[in-house]
Amino acid sequence: MPAAANPAVAKPVPALPDPGALLAWYDRHQRRLPWRAPSGLRQDPYRVFLSEIMLQQTTVVTVAPYYDAFLRRWPDVEALADAPLEEVLSAWAGLGYYARARNLHACAKAVCERHGGQFPADxxxxxxxxxxxxxxAAAIAAIAFERRAAPVDGNWERVVARLFAVADPLPKARAKLRVLALTLLPRARYGDFAQAMMDLGATICTPRKPACALCPWQSPCAARALGAPERYPVKAAKAARPTRQGVAFLAVRADGAVLVRSRPPKGLLGGMSEVPSTPWETGGSVHPAIHAPFSASWTALNATVTHVFSHFALELQLWRADVPADARAPAGHRWVLPGGFDAEAFPSVMRKVLAHAQPFFTGPE
DNA sequence: AATACGTGGCA
DNA sequence: TTGCCAAGTAT
Structure with a gap:
């Protein structure tokens, strides 16, 4: 041991992170989640798939009730593939990132058509x-099929960035973090390891105030050695969020029905239901009336609906018109009674709008 | 590579 | 109140 024999060259070399230490921690502290199989059992690939899509950029607490509802309504991939897209969108309403729901449905169809109803393992x-x-792809391969794969999510990135004190800012550091993450993989238990990394990130190696004293990897962690684990990962500055304005037209029929239409199949809130409105633009529309679904005595309500999307904030003024029970719906529009609201694919912003149409409709929970 | 794409909770 | 954050993907 030449190095150790020379005190002048000897440095305190931190131990490399041991995958076994994390797995041992996971065996004691793993969270019980609705989509996790009983210990030692492999989870149904469809359930892994469903949960992973829902969990993209979405918290466990938010996902849980949606996951239960979907699984009850569409217990397997064939059932989901056979469902009308409108029903899937309606069940997804409120979860956000609605392209996920469209792709979830398309993916179920693809699995049935291209893979005979069996998820591929590769x-x-x-x-x-x-x-x-x-x-x-990595998450399903590892968790449902026990394949050697590294599902590097935000938790993995945070844990790895701290373990190795990666100073490069995200998202550019992503490739480097992935390479480092691959060095951590164990020789077995790939599914458990993937979920162990996520549990560690979610409960110990948290974005703020990490609980380093409880961490199975506190000893090899470079960021902790530096005394500032919460400084990692470094993130690039995000773009400012502009505000857009618009006017939403609340046409209320004498029986309480509200005039509704479906948004274009792609893009923002693609395929979801909405109350007709002007385009949403920074600066707003100079002449809202030309965007009204029909001519009527529109009254500006003393109400503004505000909503924050991922890349802009929205301020919606509300115009209301009460119309006779025999009023016709313009082309591309339909009347929906309050009792039918739950069957519609109303995103959260539209639930806020509709709360102003019906005093007895409370809107988003 | 950079941007579009939701929502709700928390400090 | 404002900004940050959560099991990312598509283009």
Whole structure:
């Protein structure tokens, strides 16, 4: 041991992170989640798929009730593939990132048509399915099929960035973090390891105030050695969020029905239901009336609906018109009674709008 | 590579 | 109140 024999060259070399230490921690502290199989059992690939799509950029607490509802309504991939897209969108309403729901449905169809109703086990084949990117392909491969794969999500990135004190800012550091993450993989238990990394990130190695004293990897962690684990990962500055304005037209029929239409199949809130409105633009529309679904005595309500989307904030003024029970719906529009609201694919912003149409409709929960 | 794409909770 | 954050993907 030449190095150790020379005190002048000897440095305190931190131990490399041991995958076994994390797995041992996971065996004691793993969270019980609705989509997790009983210990030692492999989870149904459809359930892994469903949960992973829902969990993209979405918290466990938010996902849980949606996951239960979907699984009860569509217990397997064939059932989901056979469902009308409108029903899937309606069930997804409120979860956000609605392209996920469209792709979820398209993916179920693809699995049935291209793979005989069986999810493929290979990352590459999974990656070819709609809505399944690098993370989800790896997650399904590891968790449902016990394949050697690294589903590098935000938790992995945070844990790895701290373990190795990666100073490069995200998202550019992503490739480097992935390489480092691969060095951590164990020789077995790939599914458990993937979920252990996520549990560690969610409960110990948290974005703020990480609980380093409880961490199975506190000893090899470079960021902790530096005394500032919460400084990692470094993130690039995000773009400012502009505000857009618009006017939403609340046409209320004498029996309480509200005039509704469906948004274009792609883009923002693609395929979802909405109250007709002007375009949403920074600066707003100079002449809202030309965008009204029909001519009527529109009254500006003393109400503004505000809503924050991922890349802009919205301020919606409300115009209301009360119309006779025999009023016709313009082309592309339909009347929906309050009792039918739950069957519609109203995103959260529209639930806020509709709360102003019906005093007895409370809107988003 | 950069941007579009939701929502709700928390400090 | 404002900004940050959560099991990302598509283009």
């Amino acid at each position: 990352e590459e084949a999974l990656l070819a399915l709609p809505g399944i990117g690098p993370y989800t």
